[in-house]
Amino acid sequence: MILRPACQNDFSQIWEILKPILRAGEFYALPPEMTQESAIAYWTKSDHDTFVVEEDGKILGTYFLRANQLGGGSHVANCGYATCLKARGQGVARKMCLHSLEFARSRGFLAMQFNFVISTNDRAVRLWTSLGFEVVGTLPGAFAHPEKGFVDALIMFRKL
Numbered sequence: 334m335i336l337r338p339a340c341q342n343d344f345s346q347i348w349e350i351l352k353p354i355l356r357a358g359e360f361y362a363l364p365p366e367m368t369q370e371s372a373i374a375y376w377t378k379s380d381h382d383t384f385v386v387e388e389d390g391k392i393l394g395t396y397f398l399r400a401n402q403l404g405g406g407s408h409v410a411n412c413g414y415a416t417c418l419k420a421r422g423q424g425v426a427r428k429m430c431l432h433s434l435e436f437a438r439s440r441g442f443l444a445m446q447f448n449f450v451i452s453t454n455d456r457a458v459r460l461w462t463s464l465g466f467e468v469v470g471t472l473p474g475a476f477a478h479p480e481k482g483f484v485d486a487l488i489m490f491r492k493l
Contacts, residue, residue: 334355334425336432339383340393344373346392347385350375350417354437358479360454361413362486365479369444376413384432393420396429398437399447403445408491410437410445426457431465438493445491451476466491 338381339347348369355372358365379382381397394416401411412433414424437445447466450457462468466489474483 334386334387334393334428336384336386336428339377339385343385343392343395344377347383347395348373348417349375350392350395350415353418354415360415360451360457362449362476366481373379382436384429384436386428393417393423394425394429396433398440400431400442402436408441408443410440410442411448412429412437412445413488422457426460427464430460434464434493442493447487447489449476450489452479452487458487458489461489464491 344479351372352369354360355363355367356365363372367375376395376397378399383397384395385392387474391406394414396412396414398410398412400407410433412432414426414429434445434460443493447461449472450461452458468487469490470487472486472487476484476485
């Protein structure tokens, strides 16, 4: 698996990863009906460093890294990750998170914060915890899950 910066030629494959995740509405507080154009614009904003994990010409995962806040909060990084449905459980998300931690460190960030981890996303919560993130806050009922109703969102944090 190769992890590299995303380029415009990757956008259609990135969309193929994002589309089923968005449509399911279970993991991101983004509109499920988001179009390809708006999803790609969001994922690859000018203030995002966007990466892909590729194997044999197929993109298995993608993530972006940005400053969590401006000004006084700009020393804390924030990321969003998405893994191809067929590649789940193969270490793609772990590879992306480990890369993001190193990349954030190299960019001068001092910590990383995930602002809105859906509490029912057990796989993500386990992974982030195993990589040193702690739950520092819970937003009760902050996410409208399409099947489970209102569930908590977690704020997760770790120093770099």
